[in-house]
Amino acid sequence: VAKPDAIFVADDVVRRFGGLTAVDVDHLEIQRGTITSLIGPNGAGKSTFFNVVSGFDSPDGGTWSFQGSDVSKLPAHRVARRGMVRTFQLTKALTRLTARENLMLGATQQVGERFIPALLRFPWRSQEATIGVRADELLERFNLSHMRDEFAGTMSGGQRKLLEMARALMVEPTMIMLDEPMAGVNPALTQSLLGHIQALRDEGMTIVLVEHDMDVVMGISDWVTTFAQGRLIAEGRPDDIRRDSAVIDAYLGA
Numbered sequence: 001v002a003k004p005d006a007i008f009v010a011d012d013v014v015r016r017f018g019g020l021t022a023v024d025v026d027h028l029e030i031q032r033g034t035i036t037s038l039i040g041p042n043g044a045g046k047s048t049f050f051n052v053v054s055g056f057d058s059p060d061g062g063t064w065s066f067q068g069s070d071v072s073k074l075p076a077h078r079v080a081r082r083g084m085v086r087t088f089q090l091t092k093a094l095t096r097l098t099a100r101e102n103l104m105l106g107a108t109q110q111v112g113e114r115f116i117p118a119l120l121r122f123p124w125r126s127q128e129a130t131i132g133v134r135a136d137e138l139l140e141r142f143n144l145s146h147m148r149d150e151f152a153g154t155m156s157g158g159q160r161k162l163l164e165m166a167r168a169l170m171v172e173p174t175m176i177m178l179d180e181p182m183a184g185v186n187p188a189l190t191q192s193l194l195g196h197i198q199a200l201r202d203e204g205m206t207i208v209l210v211e212h213d214m215d216v217v218m219g220i221s222d223w224v225t226t227f228a229q230g231r232l233i234a235e236g237r238p239d240d241i242r243r244d245s246a247v248i249d250a251y252l253g254a
């Protein structure tokens, strides 16, 4: 469906694994400034779609643009530099680095710079100082300041999810793609994560959210896009998607 102010537009995106077609999306648009949820049964191709369009995986075909520019040939760090970042379903925190070091390293990794973790403790370059300030702001925002100098390995699963989101935000993205940010997180922290996601949207960021909890999806989304067997089968406002027979069938058939 065409959107009045699409920030992201994808066409004919195909990704196969051997004989399996994991993603086969004819057309998908994301409206700027919204929370758009990507739903669908396990194995529907949601994570694969994220991997492909964020430059972490190569497609068998397709093009996609971000803010009007074709980004479909760019590697992940150059996509990130354009302002489009993603998180992973399984968090990538490095357990032997502190929370703050994870953020600082994340910032440079995302934009493709070499950075030796041991040097993080001696930030003599002005750029590193700037990154440090940003890291501290995000630790504060996500209530992780008390974990600043603790190894990520000592953090709870939920805290690591917050750290993962904070890390994606280090590069001040325009659009953030979150792959199951609430998975395995306790209810209180889920509420907190949802609050953070809404706050980011209210600040003007575009959010694409993969989430399996339908109550969460229906409560937070401006728009819901449904995948099944790699294809986009339905999209619409939450209330319409809730009643959509193709969506109901996809879940019952799974």
Ligand code: ADP
Pocket: 017, 020, 022, 040, 041, 042, 043, 044, 045, 046, 047, 048, 049
């Ligand atoms: P979702 O995130 O919607 O649960 P995925 O994108 O992870 O689904 O997977 C879509 C399909 O692609 C699944 O059938 C999965 O087994 C398959 N798949 C994903 N990644 C790979 C891979 N690296 N190699 C082979 N098959 C894969």
Ligand code: MG
Pocket: 046, 047, 048, 089
């Ligand atoms: Mg997935």
